[in-house]
Amino acid sequence: MEKVILPNGLTIIFEKKESNSVVVEVMIKVGSNHEPEEERGLAHFMEHILFEGTEKRPTNKDISNEIEKVGGDFNAYTTNERTCFHVKVLKKHFHVAVDVLADILQNPLFDEKILEKEKKVVLKEIDMVNDEPRYYQWILLNKTLFQKHPCRNPTYGDKKIIQNLTRKKAINFFKNKYVPKNMVISIVGDVKDWKSEVKKNFLLKGGKEAKLPAIVEPSQKKNLVKKARRKIINTYLVLGYKTVPRRHKNSYVLDVIDGILGRGQSGNIFTEIRSKRGLAYDVGTESVAEKSFGFFAVHATIDKKNVEVVKELMLKELEKLKTISVKDLREAKDYIEGDYLLELEDSQKMADQLLFWELTKDYRLMKEYLKNIKKVTSADIKRVIETYFKHYAMIVIEGK
Template structure:
């Protein structure tokens, strides 16, 4: 792997792999964490809006430039980042980098298309919020965090529909700058890749980034239930945890390796296999640089919520009784999951970028070795200090 920075501050990561394809992932360090109640959803909206046209391409020309070559182009938004990528044959990388730099650094934001796209995004908000498997996490996020981390990535429909072109431009100009951007290439990388990167990205000027990082207060117990038109119920029980850049963050990968790991984890076994108390059940954790949590979740009947919540808490307390053999099994799971989940070029590009934003992309190269060095005493110390009685529990239950 190679890593360098252009003169304008744009960071570049290159990882050459034996592959028939190449992925170019351009990530801007901005997301819903940088928003307020007044403009919540603007990061996700800009992700859409840059595809409506640039100063030299129409919306159709953007997509057709990649897709007529058999490639793939897409984008996404998270609380901490907005990313754009192309996946294509290595011989077409010139086109891919040209299109990526064009949509990210030269969007036109045409007024008519902005109005149209606002309605499209509003429909998307309705769609995803109607899915309670998704909405449970929006609800959990809003109750777990006190700062901007509580704001949903998609935003609120009325806010998005009220966005003006001026608001979009002001937010875009503040964050869409090269010194707030990471370009990651993974796959069969051409020898002239560095020259191509400099050609398409070095001309953009850096701009100082001014952002206020909110310090989350210590977690307190919070239980929140909401009634919605649904036949089944949903619960999430979780905690704030350390960011990925901290050594203790590895502990929660191992906790997932003990309690989670699909249908063979303790939580699935205790809740579904042994007692049949839920349809779906498991663990999920996210670790960035300021948006971090660990949670247990279940889709179940409302009458089973007290029983399943108790099992969740008992399993978390059981971690203090973990034996060395069980920790070793969790380490084996984490190692296997790390390599299997990162085998595809796009997944590995995302992983490298996520570590770069949190600390350094080089830190993930010895990630597995660091996990293997975690001691049983350190596992118990860290897990007990975070996964305690000060949990956040949200539940979606039927109206009737």
């Protein structure tokens, strides 16, 4: 792995990998957590509008065709803490990937008519998320679990702000955030001219890195329950707990807990709730550790009449972790190792991981992850359960 910072402040991380393909991914270090109240949803909106035309490629079709005519693919996503654009092509078309990404990230048109059209698309996306319980349960969890941290605000933003968004406001957000010091590019593949190609195409200057203000999230003193109703048959249940950001050593312990409880069809939660009792179809766990926040959740899709039964089973499985067996601990670590290394065989996943760890602290920590997992002991698991799993936020989305 190699890291280079260009004179304009742009960071490049290169991982040589023998493959026919090359992945180029650009991370802008801005997400919904960085948005003041009057700009909620603009980071996500940028993800949409930047594919809609540049001076060189005036339409969405012109942009997509540039990649697709050489057999490549591209996409983008927005999280609480970053916005990423990635392209995968054959390595002989590496220059095409860099050229297109540089173009959309430096020369967007922000055409007035297209902007109005894309606002409608984003508003429909917000409605879709709110209508779909398997997505909305996570929106509701963050809103209930966190009191002050901006991760409590949905990444998709605020409908009124999107509706009233002007071209001028969109351009101002873009000019302030899409600057070299706020960008990191990861390249995974077997290409030689990566540094010169990026330097030739990414010509932006100035700007500064987006920073989050210091936030003191209050500790939770009691269990919280939030219910919502939808025109649905199933009931969606989530138990969530505030935990720690990725840089905290306990984040690795939480990943091992996730491996014990939630791995595939052999995790303890799946076994107890679905395999033994048939109380759910979809059931699992989530361990989330981002740069500035973290949470752990247990979730299940069940019949309304079984909410209390399933909740008690979830709590029982968490309690049982205080006396975890050597066998269960070893199997969880082996699962995480296999899952992690197999995922990194995918060049796009590796490019994404390099950016995640660089945002968190240092891209080289990607290679240290499994060492930190292997250090976790049964005593660590007991300590973490006793520290972070005292009070939950319970989300229930049920039929009207």
